Amino acid sequence: MTIRTWQWSLAGVAMGITLAACGGTRMAGAGPDPATQAPPSSPAPPLTSAPGGAFDFASSGDAQFDSWRAQFASKASAAGRRTQDIQVVLDGLVPVEATAQAQSFDNQAEFVKPIWDYARTAVSPTRITNGQAKLAQNAQIFDAIEASYAPPREIIAAIWGMETSYGGFIGTDDAPRVLASQAAVGRRKDFNETELMAIMRLIEDGSATRDQFRKASFAGALGQTQFMPSSIIAYGRDFDRDGKKDLWTNAGDALASAANYLSGFGWKENQPWALEAVTPEGFDYANGDGRKLSVAAWKAMGISPVTPETFGSIDPLSAELFLPAGSYGPAFLLFDNFFVIKRYNNADSYALAIGLLADRLAGRAEMTRPWPSEIQMLTQQQAKDLQAGLNRLGFSAGSVDGIIGRGTRGALQKFQASKGLVADGFPTLPMLEQVQLAANAPPG
Numbered sequence: 001m002t003i004r005t006w007q008w009s010l011a012g013v014a015m016g017i018t019l020a021a022c023g024g025t026r027m028a029g030a031g032p033d034p035a036t037q038a039p040p041s042s043p044a045p046p047l048t049s050a051p052g053g054a055f056d057f058a059s060s061g062d063a064q065f066d067s068w069r070a071q072f073a074s075k076a077s078a079a080g081r082r083t084q085d086i087q088v089v090l091d092g093l094v095p096v097e098a099t100a101q102a103q104s105f106d107n108q109a110e111f112v113k114p115i116w117d118y119a120r121t122a123v124s125p126t127r128i129t130n131g132q133a134k135l136a137q138n139a140q141i142f143d144a145i146e147a148s149y150a151p152p153r154e155i156i157a158a159i160w161g162m163e164t165s166y167g168g169f170i171g172t173d174d175a176p177r178v179l180a181s182q183a184a185v186g187r188r189k190d191f192n193e194t195e196l197m198a199i200m201r202l203i204e205d206g207s208a209t210r211d212q213f214r215k216a217s218f219a220g221a222l223g224q225t226q227f228m229p230s231s232i233i234a235y236g237r238d239f240d241r242d243g244k245k246d247l248w249t250n251a252g253d254a255l256a257s258a259a260n261y262l263s264g265f266g267w268k269e270n271q272p273w274a275l276e277a278v279t280p281e282g283f284d285y286a287n288g289d290g291r292k293l294s295v296a297a298w299k300a301m302g303i304s305p306v307t308p309e310t311f312g313s314i315d316p317l318s319a320e321l322f323l324p325a326g327s328y329g330p331a332f333l334l335f336d337n338f339f340v341i342k343r344y345n346n347a348d349s350y351a352l353a354i355g356l357l358a359d360r361l362a363g364r365a366e367m368t369r370p371w372p373s374e375i376q377m378l379t380q381q382q383a384k385d386l387q388a389g390l391n392r393l394g395f396s397a398g399s400v401d402g403i404i405g406r407g408t409r410g411a412l413q414k415f416q417a418s419k420g421l422v423a424d425g426f427p428t429l430p431m432l433e434q435v436q437l438a439a440n441a442p443p444g
């Protein structure tokens with residue numbers, strides 16, 4: 001969860017700390033798992049420790065990793081973390097192989113599948129059935145959570161279902177290992193180091209044990225509702241009041257934490273996350289450019305929200321028109337709560353899937369307009385080509401990363417409008433060809 005925007009910033013700042021190499025005795029029982037230990041490089045790098053010799057890490061066999069670890073251990077110590085916690089979190093780590101790690105991130109479903117494939121998978125009949133059963137089994141927990149926090153139970157249940165199949169699979173990666181592996185190569189270094197220090201704090205205050213952090217996602221997210229360590233500190237709840245925020249094995253703790261997180265980011269009670277909207281014939285799709293208007297204003301433009309139930313008067317609410325499949329599929333009016341869901345995972349497809357699953361868990365009907373089935377989506381390389389072409393033409397699509405987000409869609413809409421095409425901002429193969437044709441045309 002939380003800030004899964006994988007624009008890895010190279011935030012590494014040379015720390016300029018010179019550490020004295022020194023030999024040391026290994027602590028008994030603190031060695032790396034022999035099954036995962038990489039063979040030592042030749043010559044093996046020396047053991048390193050902080051000034052004063054407070055730390056004693058076994059070499060990982062990766063000099064860059066060992067160097068980063070020694071520097072980070074000193075930094076954590078200077079920040080007030082206890083030596084024993086620094087030692088237990090960082091010792092025995094062997095970095096994740098760079099290629100395996102990159103593949104994990106490249107395979108993030110949010111950015112590879114068409115949004116409707118993602119939504120279809122996310123809102124599968126099995127997940128709806130299981131979710132309804134979980135809501136029934138945990139009715140008392142959900143009653144109490146709904147009474148204390150703003151979001152409705154179906155939204156919390158949808159997050160639970162999406163993140164870990166309702167607690168069925170919480171991950172098998174070691175959070176310190178995956179966070180450290182990224183930090184050591186300078187990927188989102190500040191972010192990952194902050195999360196490592198949060199792990200040390202959680203161990204220090206007795207909230208969790210080192211072993212619990214061995215059950216994480218490949219990105220270091222933890223427990224049944226997949227919190228990053230710093231989010232456990234900031235938003236975690238001890239629902240059953242046993243003194244621990246146990247998001248791993250206690251469903252109440254995990255669900256109350258998720259509800260508290262969404263409340264903290266401003267969930268508005270009794271407002272929808274989105275409503276499906278029917279667009280009129282001849283609608284100007286350029287209005288779906290991220291602008292926010294009142295529902296009353298959208299209605300005046302011929303947009304009809306499909307309102308399965310009353311949320312009170314929605315006319316004054318501010319909403320954005322979202323056309324995830326352009327002119328080829330359903331349209332939505334997005335309300336503030338949609339953007340609160342994105343604080344959990346910053347992808348439109350994720351927030352859409354959570355909302356649609358929650359709607360089904362609440363017993364609402366399927367969308368009136370189906371997702372398209374016959375459109376060929378762009379590959380990631382073609383998406384990059386589209387972005388590069390739009391940038392070249394002066395329609396700013398932002399960074400050429402192959403991720404079709406709002407920036408790319410907005411730029412494509414401007415291009416389409418300039419050519420007198422249906423300006424729906426939807427990237428199809430024929431649209432890429434048009435952009436490339438224009439971008440490669442000789443000037444003048």
Ligand SMILES: [Ca+2]
Pocket residue numbers: 237238239240241242243244245246250253
């Ligand atoms: Ca608890």
